[in-house]
Structure formats: C-alpha cells, structure tokens
Amino acid sequence: MxxxxxxxxxxxxxxxxxxxxxxxxxxxxxxxxxxxxxxxxxxxxxxxxxxxxxxxxxxxxxxxxxxxxxxxxxxxxxxxxxxxxxxxxxxxxxxxxxxxGTNSISVCELAFSLMTGLSRKVHLMDSYVREGSWKREPGIELFGKTIGILGTGAIGKNLALRCLAFGMNVIAYDLYPDKELIEKYHVKYVNDPQEIYQVADFISLHLPAVKQTHHMINKQSIDLMKKDVFIINTSRGELIDDDALYEALVTNRIKGAGLDVFTMEPFTDQRFFKLNNVILTPHSGAFxxxxxxxxxxxxxxxxxxxxxxxxxxxxxx
CATH class of the missing domain: 3.40.50.720 (NAD(P)-binding Rossmann-like Domain)
Known part of the structure; x- marks a missing residue:
C-alpha cells in the first residue's frame, strides 16, 4: 500500500x-x-x-x-x-x-481587510475601547484612492475587482497582463513597478518569491512612494526588506503596512510589535x-x- x-x-x-x-x-x-x-x-x-x-x-x-x-x-x-x-x-x-484558484478569494479578502483596517485604524480603536477609552482616530476613505497591484494572478485579479467595486482607481503590474481586466474593467497596466510606487495610495503585493522580486520593496523603492502610502503583503515575506520597511514605518515615511507573510515564520521581530501603524497576521490569508x-x-x-x-x-x- x-x-x-x-x-x-x-x-x-x-x-x-x-x-x-x-x-x-x-x-x-x-x-x-x-x-x-x-x-x-x-x-x-x-x-x-x-x-x-x-x-x-x-x-x-x-x-x-x-x-x-x-x-x-x-x-x-x-x-x-x-x-x-x-x-x-x-x-x-x-x-x-x-x-x-482554490484560495484566491480568501487571500484577496484578507488583503482587502488589511486595507480597510489600516485606512480606518480599526486595530487602534479596538484597543482604546478595551482600555475604557472612547478615543476616535481619523481615517480615510478608499473611494477615489489609487491602488497599485503587483501581480494579477487569481488573487491579484480578485482584489482588483473588489477595489473597483469600492470606487478605487486600479493600476497593475504583471509580466502577463490579464486581458479581461484591461478590456472589460479598463485596468491600466504599467511596464515598471516604479510607475506604481510613485502614484499609489495603496500597494498590494501578489508576486512569487524569486530572484527578481527579492526585496523589491526596499529603501530605494520606498523613497519613490508617496508619504501616505500603505503597503499590503499577503504574498511572500521575501519581497520586502524588513529593515527598510521598519525604518519607513517608524519615521512615518510611509503611512502604514498590513503584513500576513514574513521571511522567517513565526515572525519574532520585536521592533514591529511596538508600532501602531502596522497590522500583523500569522500567514492566515488562505486559512x-x-x-x-x-x-x-x-x-x-x-x-x-x-x-x-x-x-x-x-x-x-
């Protein structure tokens, strides 16, 4: 047997x-x-x-x-x-x-929830209420904002459709652009991720961890981004240089980050645990x-x- x-x-x-x-x-x-x-x-x-x-x-x-x-x-x-x-x-x-295709909906929904959670600072206000405070945090709307999606396979494509339904502007990068997203939904594809870094209010990563994508989010790419950008990663931790991201978060060079994946898991980098502009989840996108x-x-x-x-x-x- x-x-x-x-x-x-x-x-x-x-x-x-x-x-x-x-x-x-x-x-x-x-x-x-x-x-x-x-x-x-x-x-x-x-x-x-x-x-x-x-x-x-x-x-x-x-x-x-x-x-x-x-x-x-x-x-x-x-x-x-x-x-x-x-x-x-x-x-x-x-x-x-x-x-x-089996987990694409689940992963894209977590990516979207990280976006909404960060934009409305849900994690902070939840902690305030638990502490007996009634403090509110000013948030932002997703409507009218621009999201750059890096990788439009099943997960990235499903995220694009949900963002469009919320009235967001969607731009994308992929070596193999999705024909339906272009023709039916008028999603704009760019030839270089740098074009996304410069204009996006949200950046969501949906690429594999290969040599070409290793630490694609680094000090140089972050320097190109808007100061109020949010970075979402439900793909692979290797896409982000942790040191560069931490420095950007702690100095408010970027607005925030939602991370479900990490280079080393379980994630034990204590520096990130003290930040209030990051949401961390334990590689649970498909869970x-x-x-x-x-x-x-x-x-x-x-x-x-x-x-x-x-x-x-x-x-x-």
Whole structure:
C-alpha cells in the first residue's frame, strides 16, 4: 500500500480530503507541526513515502533524495512553491504540483481587510475601547484612492475587482497582463513597478518569491512612494526588506503596512510589535474553511492521479 505523508496541519481535520486518499487505497501518515518543517526535520519523516502533501515546509535536495526512489509527487497545499527544490524534484522524477484558484478569494479578502483596517485604524480603536477609552482616530476613505497591484494572478485579479467595486482607481503590474481586466474593467497596466510606487495610495503585493522580486520593496523603492502610502503583503515575506520597511514605518515615511507573510515564520521581530501603524497576521490569508477544504481536496486528487500512473493537472516542473 502506497503511503502519503501530510504535513499541512489543516489536513488532520479535513475529512473530505482524507476520504479522497482512503478511497484510492492509500495509507496516510498525518503530521501536525506547529510551524513549517525545516529540511533536517523532514528528512527523518520521508523514508518509504510515495507522496507528500506539503504546507510551507522546506523541501530541498536532501529531503527529496532521502525519499527517493519511492517519492513520486510533492503536492503543495497552495500556489507557492519557492520552498521546494524544483531542480532536484525533476532530476529525481518527482512531480511538484500546486492548487491554483482554490484560495484566491480568501487571500484577496484578507488583503482587502488589511486595507480597510489600516485606512480606518480599526486595530487602534479596538484597543482604546478595551482600555475604557472612547478615543476616535481619523481615517480615510478608499473611494477615489489609487491602488497599485503587483501581480494579477487569481488573487491579484480578485482584489482588483473588489477595489473597483469600492470606487478605487486600479493600476497593475504583471509580466502577463490579464486581458479581461484591461478590456472589460479598463485596468491600466504599467511596464515598471516604479510607475506604481510613485502614484499609489495603496500597494498590494501578489508576486512569487524569486530572484527578481527579492526585496523589491526596499529603501530605494520606498523613497519613490508617496508619504501616505500603505503597503499590503499577503504574498511572500521575501519581497520586502524588513529593515527598510521598519525604518519607513517608524519615521512615518510611509503611512502604514498590513503584513500576513514574513521571511522567517513565526515572525519574532520585536521592533514591529511596538508600532501602531502596522497590522500583523500569522500567514492566515488562505486559512478559511472554504479555501482549506478546496485546496486539500485538490492536492489529494493530484496525489491519487500520480500514484495511479496518470499525469497531474497542475504540475510546476
């Protein structure tokens, strides 16, 4: 009987996804770590494993070789795969798959809620009421403001539609512009993110963590931005230089930031905890009942396909 290792904490309570594997006659080894597993931790778990349904774990060459030649597929529970060594996977005949579209609504809704929370300073006024104060904070409307969306895949596109519904001006950057956003919704695309930095009131990041995007938000890019800009990141922590962002926040060079993702998770940089112009959430963009179920079921179905001798629907290598 083939064995599937799952390291996504949500899998333990997603019975529909478990049924997909059980109905295919697969044995399931469910691990529920408190945080993403490092390579050295995974190496100890992958012996005689035919498939891995992975969360945000670090799956490098050592892990893949330790699981070879049994391992056939690494099914990512989500759309990011920067923590998986694609080169090693390909060399060892291991498919790496993702689950496109399953969490796009959930992530874009969190990005939007970070925007509204920051614009109305909800986090501050909540703390005042709890302390017995009736202090109010002046906010701003989203209506008429300009949002720059960097990356218009499923998440960025859904965010654009919601911003348009709120009467915002939407400009975007993507190597592959969305035809529908241009033709039906008249979203303006720019050729360089710098054009967004210079005019946007809100900047929302929806790009993968690759060499070209590493620390794209840095001192130089921040210097181009408006002083009342808000930066939202629900994509990958590696897109932002933390030191540059902290300096901009603490000096009020920018208005604020909403961060759901970080270079190191759990996030423990105490400097940010003392700031009142930042909202921090624990990489929870896709953590809704609906997205979790859809994502895990799709990942499980990819595992079944591959272990049945078929090709996966959403490979990235």
């Amino acid at each position: 083939a064995t599937v290792l799952t390291t996504s904490r949500a899998f333990a309570t997603c019975y529909k996804a478990q049924e997909v594997l059980k109905n295919a006659g697969l044995d399931i080894n469910i691990i529920t770590p408190s945080k993403p597993l490092q390579s050295d931790e995974l190496v100890k778990l992958v012996n005689n494993v035919d498939a891995i349904i992975a969360g945000l774990d670090f799956i490098d060459d050592k892990v893949i070789k330790a699981a070879s030649p049994m391992l056939k597929i690494i099914a990512r529970n989500g759309v990011g795969y920067d923590r998986v060594d694609l080169k090693s996977a390909s060399e060892n005949n291991v498919y790496v798959t993702i689950t496109p 809704t009942q609906e997205a979790t179920e859809k994502t895990l079921i799709m990942a499980a179905k990819e595992v079944v396909r591959v272990l049945s001798g078929e090709k996966p629907l959403h490979p990235v290598n």
